[in-house]
Amino acid sequence: MLIVDDHALVREGLTKILSTEEVIKVVGEAENGAQAVEQAFRMQPDVILMDINMPVTNGIEATRAIKNEKPEIGIIALTIHDQEEYLFELIKAGVSGYILKDISPSVLIQTILGVARGESFITPSMTAKMFNEYARLSSQNQLGTSSERLTRREFDVLRLVAHGENNRAIAKKLFISEKTVKNHLTNIFQKLGVEDRTQAAIHAVKNRLVKL
Secondary structure, three states: OEEEOOOHHHHHHHHHHHOOOOOOOOOEEEOOHHHHHHHHHHHOOOEEEEOOOOOOOOHHHHHHHHHHHOOOOEEEEEEOOOOHHHHHHHHHHOOOEEEEOOOOHHHHHHHHHHHHOOOOEEOHHHHHHHHHHHHHHHHOOOOOOOOOOOOHHHHHHHHHHHOOOOHHHHHHHHOOOHHHHHHHHHHHHHHHOOOOHHHHHHHHHHOOOOOO
16 A cells, blocks of 8 residues: 655554554555655555645656556545546546545545455545536547447446446346456456446446436
C-alpha cells in the first residue's frame, strides 16, 4: 500500500487507520505525483491511494504514468473533489476506485481490499455525475462503440456490474460461481473493448444496455 497526498497530516492519519487492518501494509508515502511514480516503480505496491491536486505532478498525470508501466497496480483516487470531470479523467487514466475523503474508515478499508482483488469502486454520490459526464462526452463523439453482441448471461452480469454489484453478489443473484462471474467479465471486457468494470458500466449506459 502506497499513500500519496501532499499533506503530512493526511498521510499520517491514513497510515494509522490502515494499520488496524492486518492484511494491509503501508510500504511508503509520497507528497506529490512525481514521488508517487518513483516509489510505485521502486516498491511495486498492490494498491495506491492517490490524491488529485498535488505539486510537481498531479494525481491524474501520476496515475497515467504508473498505469502505463505497471497496469497491475490498483489505484484509488482519494479526494475532496466531487466534480465529474476529475472522475472521468481519472477513469480514463486507469483508476480502479474514486472515493471522497469524508468516507468512513470501514468503507476505505473495504475499497482497498476490493481493488486489491481486481474490483472497481466509485463512491455512490459520484455515480450520477459519472453518467452526466459520460453524456457530455458522448454528445461530442468522444467515446467509442462496440458492435459485438453479448450473450444473455453476459448481459445479466453487465447489468449487475452497472448497478455496482461485486462478484460475490453477482454470483449469488445469478446462482453461479464467482469463478464463472470472472470468466464472464473477461469475455465482456474483450467484446466491449474495455479494461475494467467501470468502463464496462459506462459502455452499458452509453449504449442503453441497462437502465439505472
